[in-house]
Amino acid sequence: MVSSPHEAMHRIFQHDTKLFSRVSKVLGCDIPVPDSVTILPTDLTETGPVERRVDTLLRLDSAEHGDFLLAIEAQGNKNLAKPASWAYYTAYLWSKYRLPTALMVVVQDHATAAWAQQPVASGPPQLPTLTIRPLVAGPHNMPVITDPAEAGEDLVLATLAAITHAGDPAIGDILKALSTALRDQPEVVADPIIELIAQGLGKRSANKLWRNLVAVDLSFYKSDLAEEIRDEGRAEGSVNTYGTVILTVLEQRGIDVPADVRERIAECRDLGLLHTWLVRAATALSAAEIFADE
Known part of the structure; x- marks a missing residue:
């Protein structure tokens, strides 16, 4: 299954199609800004039954420096079968479009970066007919941007840098600079x-930090994530209110509420169930009776 970090690592190049030129400077190959960039179909399937798709495919056109294709792959971990797929992608694209084809791999950890950088030849050692040597962007070479002013100079590049450093100890400072x-x-x-x-951080603990920063620093925005956080806050408030009312009703009726009952009410996040318990609290002869038939 494709993970959300996987999607973010390559879709960011669709969001800003000239991002690669800025990234290339960071990575030391300095590709000039093209005159235009076209997002191409990513389906590389032929008439046979095998389906093959590259993550993101761009055509970079430049009157001064020539045109070429850029295939971008997001890689979550080592996969020994991948170099063969990458070789297929580049050879197929070269053949189909008759344009030079480059490959960039975006990763989030040092081990995957070290693996992806190694050249892999399709032929035997004495006949390395086709060699795959992708340009790799990851925590080993992307900048750690913790200065808000620097982040503000190129927000998309800073975003990609933050995604590649999702597991970095400095991720808190990186995200704070961006927010x-x-x-x-x-x-x-x-x-x-x-x-x-949010997508690029996936299930990492840093995602919770980012959500908190969005809730506090960027509370005025109406993005999907901001609205989701607000909805969670409203739901949490309703849950807490129900719990307080249930306990108040029981206590006002003079019914003893043991610690285990209080704990069960406090831990419940099901508004429908809490409503049922509140209705029962009005007539129950003991605190435990609100959990009847459960």
Whole structure:
């Protein structure tokens, strides 16, 4: 199953199609900004039954420096079968479009970066007919941006850097710099970045930190993530209110409420069940009776 970090690591290049030129400078190959960039179909399936799809495919056109294709792959971990797939992608694209084809792999950990950087030849050692040597972007070479001013200079590049450093000990400072830099941005700029970062962090603990920063620093935005956080807050408030009312009803009726009952009410997050318990609390002869038939 494709993970949300996987999607964020390559879709960001669709969000800002000229991002690669800025990333290439960071990675030391300095590809000039193209005159235009076209997002191409990613389906590389032929008439046979095997389906093959590259993650993101761009055509970079430049009158001065020539045109070429850029295939972008997001890689979550080592996969020994991948170099063969990458070789297929680049050879097929080269053959189909008759354009030079480059491959960039985006990763989130040092071990995967070290593996992905190694050249792999399709032929035997004495005949390395086709060699795959992708450009790799990851925590080993992307900048750690903890200065809001620096993040604000190129928000999309800073976003990609944050995603590649999702497991870095400095991720808290990185995310805080980004949330600060986004405060003065219009929603049309901030919204996709907020969502890309949340997607790129996936299930890591840093995602909770980002959600907290969005809730506090960027509370005025109406992005999907911000609305989701607000909905969670409203639901949590309703849950807490129900729990308080149930205990109040029982106590006002002079019914003893043991610690285990209080704990069970406090831990419940089902509004429908809490409503049932509240109705029962009005007539129950003991606190335990509100849990009848459960």
